[in-house]
Amino acid sequence: MSDIATLSRKTDFPGLITATGEPWHYLDTAATAQKPKPVIDAMARALGEDYATVHRGVYSRSAEMTLGYEAARRRVAAFVGAKSDSEIVFVRGATEAINLVAATWGAANIGEGDRIVLSTLEHHSNIVPWQMLTERTGAVIDVCPLTEDHCIDLDALAEMLTSRTKLVSLAHISNVLGSVLDVRRAAYLVHSVGAKLLLDGCQAAPRMALDMAAFDCDFYAFSAHKLYGPTGIGVLWAREEILRDMPPWQGGGAMIDKVAFDGTTYAPAPQRFEAGTPMITEAIALHAAIDYVAEQGVEQLLQHERALAGTLREELRSLNSVTLFGPEDSAGIVSFALQGVHPHDLGTILDEENVAIRAGHHCAQPLMEHLGVPATARASFGLYSDESDIAALMRGIERTQRIFG
Incomplete structure (x- = not known):
């Protein structure tokens, strides 16, 4: 022990x-982690005496809350080993993160006859969005089997990959079995055929140190509520150059540069993917949750x-x-x-x-x-x-x- x-x-x-x-x-x-007092207290303060909108107000409390909100983004970036905080997109959870990738990068880069590889042990949130994409595009899903001890079989994955493989999306840690993926080998195999690797990090983020540079993946998704933080917020990390070229998903306030009836231009990433009033208090509480986990070691x-x-x-x-x-x-x-x-x-x-x-x-x-x-x-x-x-x-x-x- x-x-x-x-x-x-x-x-x-x-x-x-x-x-x-x-x-x-x-x-x-x-399923979801219990919340420590520092997280509860941080969210209570954000909902109470500190509360204001972000990014829009010219009054001091709005400016202070904006600083806190963007500080949370920087804290997440440091937590996952991102190259910069512009690689961090706040979403409602890992499910939305995967759907975002499928609807934007997937729709732009995966076509008829292309292959998407998943594994037998995936959570429904890492299956259904890709099925929906294949229904729209005519792409095909391949299923990587498991080893006898219920780990993703990377030897089998190596045999399955072809030049038509565009994306491989795998659980970093299985939510049912607790089996841990060798992410470095998976990334090497996936990149050897020019495909992209997405990792579902919901079970890994609360349990192990994250390092996007070392993992060498292309997308990484996790939810705050499994990381001792609140529900209603999650994180999509993606390489800066990939995010830069991804089209927006949802339209509305905050994700725009200029709006006119004859055409609209969009904000750069990550703001381009954060339409509407963001998860302000949830981001503050996620920051507190990461600090708490870091204090534990x-x-x-x-x-x-x-x-x-x-x-x-x-x-x-x-x-x-x-x-x-x-x-x-x-x-x-x-x-x-x-x-x-x-x-x-x-x-x-x-x-x-x-x-x-x-x-x-x-x-x-x-x-x-x-x-x-x-x-x-x-x-x-x-x-x-x-x-x-x-x-x-x-x-x-x-x-x-x-x-x-």
Whole structure:
């Protein structure tokens, strides 16, 4: 167990205490993370005494809020290792980020007969936007298989890539299995045929250090709410030269240079992709969330959660009639099935024990089909998790086994 268990104080997270004052064992961080007090306080201030619009007002509070909003963009740029803050586009979440790329870069660069490569383990948000694009363009989706230990098979990917491949879009970390992609090798393979690489970083951003230069990808997307920040905001990083040539997606205020009825000119990136009043308070809170994670030691997060996942896998393996999915070195996510017990039933019983897990297909139905199950139970850890959460989960599972006998 890493030292982060003592660094990440559960008392920083008001949501980890029930209404009766008992601990709530929250094991659904892969869906959305609990929020620490500094994030809650930052958003409350932004909604209250600091609140004003940005970019438009000439009064002092608007100017101050604009500085705070753009400071958040710079903080995100530093967090992901961007070349400049002009590579950071604020969106509503990773889903919108992927849709934006599909609707702009994809529509301009992918045509009939071109190939888009996804993998078996992708989240629906990294499948459906590309299907919608192929319906409009006549492009074709190829599906990269998994290895025996449920990682994306990069050897198979190498065999699938051709000169007609224009985009490869893959999860950096699987939201179901916790398997981690070798992004450097993936980027090398993808670029060897002149294609672009998009990474869904929703599960990686809260768990590991990000470095766009080292990753060598072309697009990277993640959501703030999985990074201990608020809902309603996410990030699309893209190479500056790619963003510069991408057409706008949504039209309206803020994304323009000059509007006239005989023609409109657009603002440069990233403003070109941020139509309307932006997510002002959410950006301020995202800044606070990144600062909080940095204070905990971002390099330790993956080690901490991987250790907890390893401990849980050992505990589950000791029980009869438990099937484990995913690799042994899972990044803080453990999916499993309990023989004779539907995951929804398990989740309901665990809830009675103040234990929260996820039960279902986790927005990854093609992966469920590959695994041969309709659903799994999923326990996912955060920086606030510790072995007491595992102990509570195991007590609940043992109670479930007694009930279903």
